Amino acid sequence: DAMVIQNPRYQVTQFGKPVTLSCSQTLNHNVMYWYQQKSSQAPKLLFHYYDKDFNNEADTPDNFQSRRPNTSFCFLDIRSPGLGDAAMYLCATSRGGTPSYNEQFFGPGTRLTVL
Amino acid sequence: GESVGLHLPTLSVQEGDNSIINCAYSNSASDYFIWYKQESGKGPQFIIDIRSNMDKRQGQRVTVLLNKTVKHLSLQIAATQPGDSAVYFCAESSNDYKLSFGAGTTVTVRA
Numbered sequence: 460d461a462m463v464i465q466n467p468r469y470q471v472t473q474f475g476k477p478v479t480l481s482c483s484q485t486l487n488h489n490v491m492y493w494y495q496q497k498s499s500q501a502p503k504l505l506f507h508y509y510d511k512d513f514n515n516e517a518d519t520p521d522n523f524q525s526r527r528p529n530t531s532f533c534f535l536d537i538r539s540p541g542l543g544d545a546a547m548y549l550c551a552t553s554r555g556g557t558p559s560y561n562e563q564f565f566g567p568g569t570r571l572t573v574l
Numbered sequence: 575g576e577s578v579g580l581h582l583p584t585l586s587v588q589e590g591d592n593s594i595i596n597c598a599y600s601n602s603a604s605d606y607f608i609w610y611k612q613e614s615g616k617g618p619q620f621i622i623d624i625r626s627n628m629d630k631r632q633g634q635r636v637t638v639l640l641n642k643t644v645k646h647l648s649l650q651i652a653a654t655q656p657g658d659s660a661v662y663f664c665a666e667s668s669n670d671y672k673l674s675f676g677a678g679t680t681v682t683v684r685a
Contacts, residue, residue, distance in 0.1 A: 463617075490671055501663055501675035502618065509671060549617050555671060562608060563673055565617035 489555030
């Protein structure tokens with residue numbers, strides 16, 4: 460089945476130690492998104508790629524970076540994780556194209572713990 | 575900025591009853607709306623969507639109603655089952671490939 464895959468499902472890192480979260484998709488979608496979700500809150504968009512075009516949200520801290528080396532993969536890099544970065548990180552994809560509104564498909568998420 | 579919100583953070587419903595989850599939005603430019611279900615420890619799962627040129631759309635046991643006059647969206651779940659226990663998010667989009675999520679409603683189904 461076509462899907463969005465996130466690895467690892469659980470990640471533990473130390474305060475200040477860089478960490479990379481991975482997302483891959485078999486849907487061949489143009490758009491890939493990274494969201495941060497804290498307990499009992501709505502997902503918060505960090506940034507998205509439309510193909511190779513990177514779109515950062517205005518309030519996303521510089522500590523968060525992303526890479527999309529090809530259509531299938533997208534990475535979230537947290538350069539110096541703080542305790543406040545502990546959260547669920549969700550990757551999503553959408554088809555893109557026209558019309559611009561369409562369903563986003565979510566992966567299972569990576570639960571990040573910062574010690 | 576404008577955002578989508580839900581009226582109630584929690585909803586408790588008896589198994590077999592119908593559930594109604596409400597959502598208000600403020601962005602008059604929104605033209606696409608979607609409901610997601612999120613179970614504990616999982617990613618959001620698509621339930622149903624609706625575009626602004628429609629007032630109602632039905633799926634399997636679910637119905638979404640859109641009232642553009644008062645900027646209100648609702649999700650109706652028929653014959654609620656224990657497996658429907660989850661957090662439900664509404665989200666809206668205004669032609670920019672992005673979704674803006676509401677705060678979520680936690681639905682608990684009582685046996």
